[in-house]
Amino acid sequence: MRKYLLLFAVCCLSFWSCDKRQEDPFATVKPEESRFTKIPLAGNFNEPMEIEVLDNGDVLIIERHGKLKLFQAASGETSVVGELNVFPEREDGLMGMAKDPDFAKNNWLYLYYAPAAEASLNRISRFDFVENKLDLASEVIIMDV
Numbered sequence: 063m064r065k066y067l068l069l070f071a072v073c074c075l076s077f078w079s080c081d082k083r084q085e086d087p088f089a090t091v092k093p094e095e096s097r098f099t100k101i102p103l104a105g106n107f108n109e110p111m112e113i114e115v116l117d118n119g120d121v122l123i124i125e126r127h128g129k130l131k132l133f134q135a136a137s138g139e140t141s142v143v144g145e146l147n148v149f150p151e152r153e154d155g156l157m158g159m160a161k162d163p164d165f166a167k168n169n170w171l172y173l174y175y176a177p178a179a180e181a182s183l184n185r186i187s188r189f190d191f192v193e194n195k196l197d198l199a200s201e202v203i204i205m206d207v
């Protein structure tokens with residue numbers, strides 16, 4: 063009899079603990095517009111594709127037509143720090159960028175692009191980014207697609 067009472071108590075407790083399903087207000091309510099502040103870093107880009115924020119606050123920006131630009135946080139100025147000769151037609155060009163997880167030590171930057179010489183080829187290469195310049199001579203081709 064004791065087992066049945068215990069079982070009945072557990073069932074009642076679990077039944078009463080079930081509450082109406084609560085809805086997530088963030089899934090149904092639009093956040094206030096003032097929640098975020100847009101701060102333009104720079105302008106005059108020609109088809110910007112991707113950014114990478116460096117540890118010192120500087121920002122690397124790639125453009126589809128092959129330019130790598132650097133926004134320097136301290137001065138607020140943007141300059142071209144490298145340019146690849148790419149095939150910018152169709153959906154090709156300079157399409158992706160990633161800094162190495164160990165960038166602070168090795169200064170490696172990975173770029174995904176379509177070389178101008180071969181229109182049907184896409185390439186992932188590693189470059190050295192030294193003294194705020196892309197060293198084109200340091201290219202190590204990782205993969206051609």
